[in-house]
Amino acid sequence: MTNKVDDKYKIMIASAWEKYNKKDFVGAKKICIQINNDFPDKLGANYLLGIIYLDEDKFIDSSKELKIALTKDYEKNAGGFINYTLGRNYGKQTYIGNENPLYDKDLSRKYFEQALEYEKYPENTITELHYIYQNNYKIIQLFKDAIKKFPENLDFVITLSDIYLKIGEVDNQKKVLLAVKNKFNSTHLLYKLSKIELSIKNFEKSRELINQAKGINVNPKSEFALQLELANIYYSEGNINKAKEIFFDNFNKEKNTDNFWFGLIGVLMCVDNKDYDDFTILLSKMEITKQFIIDDWFGDMPIYFDSSICVGIYLLENEKDVIKKLNVLKKRQTDKDILGKIELLKYSLYKNIGEETLCLNTIKKSIKYLNTYHYDFLFIELREAYHSVFYNLIESDKSIDDLIIDLSAILKEEYSFRKVFLSSLEFIIQELHNQKEYELIIELYENFSTEEVDKLDIWFEVAYAFNKLEKVDKAKYAYHKNLRIKGESSALLNNLANLYEKEDKFDEAIDMYQKALSLESDDTLIKTNLENTLDKQKKMINQTHKKDALNKIFLNAVELLKSENFFTLESLYIFLLNCRKEDDFDNWNLPIQNEMFPILMSTNEKKAMELKNNWISKNYIIKVEETDEYDIPYFQINPYIDREVTILRDMVSEINLPQEWLTGLNNISIFQLNELNYTETSKRIIKINKKYRPLISRDYNELIFNYLVGNKKSTIILSGSFVELILTYYCERKKIKKVEYKNTSGKIIKKNLYDCVLFDLISFIDDKKYFGNDFFPLTNLSRVYRNFIHPGVELKNHLDKTKSDLCFISSIEILRKII
Incomplete structure (x- = not known):
């Protein structure tokens, strides 16, 4: 009977794991629940549920199931795996919106360490603790124990050797590798031993080990790394001709890959300063492609031998020494193709060490030498170089004048560069705007056609710059361009209105101020500008056609109602309704003292005063010069808003507005x-x-x-x-x-x-x-x-x-x- 029960349990738990492996979490959980009902003393279902919930970022549920599983581990066979999973649960970091409520680095470490107390535990427990521990000697002991526990794990051996190298204990590094050398017969292990022998100038032994590594290497992709190391040994030993021969061979095999750098630079460093023919022959055969440009590092990385730990490959000498030798070669050359390629090599070397200004100089020289042909990728690099130097100058608060003038000159000369540079122009212009460099904005802008500028979002900055330089017509043109392409914004309308106001074109200015307020009703600057412009216009109205002008103002104000919030519309509706009930109400004129506004609006005093001032600025009401017999000022109420308020109020009640519109920035809670x-x-x-x-x-x-x-x-x-x-x-x-x-x-x-x-x-x-x-x-x-x-x-x-x-x-x- 017991055997049948066990068989049933094994079949069910196997089925649950099968569904889990197929990402059918629902099916797996369903089986686990049934197992817990049928076999309450078995831990397998709780353990699997803990893993599933962890995958789903349900950390509390996962912890609960895993701890139940731990209590059922009567024979102490599964505790290592359960504690490991608990360690992952408490150590998993998540992003805002789904934070791990259990996240606790100390508890995570505790569970990983508890896993080590069991006979069996996942090998990844060692890796997790490696990330947690900060003391090198504690890490060393961790991996010493791990190697004893998992003697077949080559990665642990390599990692331990790297730690010894990191703290300068080369003898211990060597001992660790030699202890397992015969057991693993590993390419990676032999490679590291060779590096150790090279570091103590035991060239013959180093060469012997690297040749052994070559003999057993089964990864063709990493063969070039072993060849490079052999060349490095000869180079360090002083056998330059042999080193050069291997670098030559390496280059020829890798010339169509990103790994060409190592062979090429190796040949360069091996040639005599009086005879560069070997190097220039290689250089002359190379096509000018993106292969010359590095992004993150030289070569096709990462490189692996027979472990899962990658190998770092470096140039024969540091970048600055290589550049020095290239500069010596450059002085002996007249061929523009070779000179262009030399500058390209220098560009990538400078780029790799973060010398942005020198990057810019070398890519410009390269393009100059290679100007017979057009290589678009070079212009892309030139754009990025300008961008980097510009950014660094801004960050360090240094002058950018010379850089922009230089950039402008190249933009004028090179049509192909102008096309490429468009993608960076917007950023540069906006930064210049932030720096108030208005002349430089126009300097750059004038290199591009209207059609090209239309593709970018810079017309506002261009208009602003023209205005600051007192070129009003060009500023208006640019603002209107921005208006047609990007639509209305409060800042644009305000600035454009300011230009019209200066020309005494009050109608145009007021119209734009009001549109700006419809977009940004609380902007005090726009309100002030509008009030000042209205004051000027009112003086003009007093001289001619005052009534018609006021009527037009009232009509214009009606359009602003569409931008009002629901509270304001309701307050207006109540205000108009109550005003009509007043005995002194006469043809939309009514004497109103401040104390009456809260009553007429059915709101508190503070809000009433805010609404009053807002409505005056928008011409919903106008305070006139007359007063009544008690010296209470008269207000003329816009006669056109009554009908519009009623229409809008009815529309609001009929439309089911999306919630997002009503929420807006209130989401910041x-x-x-x-x-x-x-x-x-x-x-x-x-x-x-x-x-x-x-x-x-x-x-x-x-x-x-x-x-x-x-x-x-x-x-x-x-x-x-x-x-x-x-x-x-x-x-x-x-x-x-x-x-x-x-x-x-x-x-x-x-x-x-x-x-x-x-x-x-x-x-x-x-x-x-x-x-x-x-x-x-x-x-x-x-x-x-x-x-x-x-x-x-x-x-x-x-x-x-x-x-x-x-x-x-x-x-x-x-x-x-x-x-």
């Missing part, structure tokens, strides 16, 4: 601010020193606002700017005046704190481990911000809410780490 710990964080910011407090407070508030209203690009840009500010504050608080870190090529970068940009600060903080190992908010922010600060990248990669959320969460995490 106290509840949402509390979820973001806004009040608590703001109180902490108040405690920051006077120098940084107003800047951090301002940027924090703007970041919160843009995130809550869903401005994705603004959130990403503000996240980068905000983190740069708080990292600067953090460094200054720690008395750090100079920043020093190693870049990806191992070069030490030194900068004054105030000269640092976001990438410098993140690199420095990460290099010094001030926030611990692998502080993901820094790297996440750096990656997304660096990718999407440039429009060119955004055109290739979709910017979605996930990336915006990632930047926002990272920024808040970094802020909390600091304050």
